[in-house]
Amino acid sequence: MRRPVRIAVTGAAGAISYSLLFKIAAGEMMGKDQPVILQLIELPHAMESLRGVAMELEDCAYPLLHTITLHDNVEDGFKSAHYALLVGARPRGPGMERSDLLEVNAEIFARQGRALNDFANRDVKVLVTGNPANTNALIASRNAPNLSPSQFTCLTRLDHNRAKGILASHSGATARDINGIIIWGNHSPTQYPDLHQATILGEPALSQIDMDWYRDVFIPQVQQRGGAIIDARGLSSAASAAQAIVNQMHDWVLGTDPGEIVSMGILSDGSYGIEKGIFFSFPVRCNYGRYQIVRGIEINEFSQQRLNDTEQELLDEKAVIEHLLPKETEASHLNLSICLRSGVTLYADGTGPEQTSKFMTTNRVM
Numbered sequence: 433m434r435r436p437v438r439i440a441v442t443g444a445a446g447a448i449s450y451s452l453l454f455k456i457a458a459g460e461m462m463g464k465d466q467p468v469i470l471q472l473i474e475l476p477h478a479m480e481s482l483r484g485v486a487m488e489l490e491d492c493a494y495p496l497l498h499t500i501t502l503h504d505n506v507e508d509g510f511k512s513a514h515y516a517l518l519v520g521a522r523p524r525g526p527g528m529e530r531s532d533l534l535e536v537n538a539e540i541f542a543r544q545g546r547a548l549n550d551f552a553n554r555d556v557k558v559l560v561t562g563n564p565a566n567t568n569a570l571i572a573s574r575n576a577p578n579l580s581p582s583q584f585t586c587l588t589r590l591d592h593n594r595a596k597g598i599l600a601s602h603s604g605a606t607a608r609d610i611n612g613i614i615i616w617g618n619h620s621p622t623q624y625p626d627l628h629q630a631t632i633l634g635e636p637a638l639s640q641i642d643m644d645w646y647r648d649v650f651i652p653q654v655q656q657r658g659g660a661i662i663d664a665r666g667l668s669s670a671a672s673a674a675q676a677i678v679n680q681m682h683d684w685v686l687g688t689d690p691g692e693i694v695s696m697g698i699l700s701d702g703s704y705g706i707e708k709g710i711f712f713s714f715p716v717r718c719n720y721g722r723y724q725i726v727r728g729i730e731i732n733e734f735s736q737q738r739l740n741d742t743e744q745e746l747l748d749e750k751a752v753i754e755h756l757l758p759k760e761t762e763a764s765h766l767n768l769s770i771c772l773r774s775g776v777t778l779y780a781d782g783t784g785p786e787q788t789s790k791f792m793t794t795n796r797v798m
């Protein structure tokens with residue numbers, strides 16, 4: 433059995449976590465041979481509810497669940513964490529403008545970025561789910577001067593999975609028959625679900641579906657799926673968000689399948705003409721615990737317009753919280769270099785994985 437890894441989760445008594453934590457403890461995220469320590473973080477008033485969740489986790493007697501710790505502050509909760517899942521965020525209240533929402537969350541994610549910088553494992557991998565996810569990821573990353581921006585990502589895998597599921601239902605295929613879906617941009621209704629590279633059973637998807645359906649039904653349906661679920665269920669998507677978190681972390685840490693493309697919100701390095709310094713969803717492949725943007729995809733006029741729209745929205749969001757971004761991390765976010773730390777999990781005593789660990793012996797190449 434391998435040594436346990438530490439996974440910190442904020443918003444651990446919330447709806448998403450109520451699915452997520454049980455999947456992690458069952459080994460769906462880190463693999464069936466990887467024990468986990470769950471460091472669960474909540475706001476002080478939700479600690480009693482969190483205690484209930486912890487009791488349920490204990491009652492499942494998961495063989496891979498090594499320890500559960502409960503925290504009412506991120507400084508304790510992030511201590512030595514190898515992975516940090518930032519799920520908790522302030523929801524939009526009645527009469528709250530979008531700019532107010534950005535600002536209150538900016539304070540929360542600035543503190544979380546600083547706490548990760550000061551207390552987490554040097555190799556920590558961070559996935560931001562709490563909305564507005566892209567801009568929250570930027571704030572956290574900009575507040576962590578000693579970590580690489582490439583250690584931060586935001587969740588757009590839910591949009592990716594939604595696009596795949598909807599295309600599968602429409603075409604009569606199954607999700608496993610579909611590859612090459614790309615979500616570009618913001619986790620918001622301006623996102624662009626792009627099927628130009630997509631295949632169904634190895635054949636181009638766009639040659640198998642009607643272009644009017646793609647433009648007029650599919651794109652808006654994926655973009656507005658979150659709202660449709662709230663309308664239908666009276667609650668926002670939680671189980672599907674948890675599944676997407678598991679998928680995104682799993683692929684980032686353990687690698688994508690050969691030839692597979694997934695979508696991840698990452699810091700733009702200027703690829704595809706997207707302005708540097710914002711978190712934008714790109715097509716990526718992962719290996720050795722690192723992601724790499726898939727290059728050389730042709731962008732036609734139809735796609736370009738949509739890329740521009742979602743990029744502009746992210747630039748506007750950034751402008752609202754610009755005054756809260758520390759100047760000292762501006763340069764590192766405009767000149768992204770590969771983080772050589774990423775890919776090897778370091779333990780508090782400074783040792784890495786054993787030579788026999790999967791990270792070292794994988795023979796997949798990009």
Ligand SMILES: NC(=O)c1ccc[n+]([C@@H]2O[C@H](COP(=O)([O-])OP(=O)(O)OC[C@H]3O[C@@H](n4cnc5c(N)ncnc54)[C@H](O)[C@@H]3O)[C@@H](O)[C@H]2O)c1
Binds near residue numbers: 448475
């Ligand atoms: N990126 C995506 O694809 C995606 C998908 C679905 C939901 N979301 C977002 O994920 C977030 C969580 O969704 P949910 O349904 O679990 O919400 P929820 O309201 O059920 O739970 C959120 C929990 O976070 C806690 N919390 C709030 N601020 C915190 C902080 N600073 N530290 C620690 N805990 C904190 C709250 O007490 C609450 O228990 C929301 O912001 C939602 O909009 C994102």
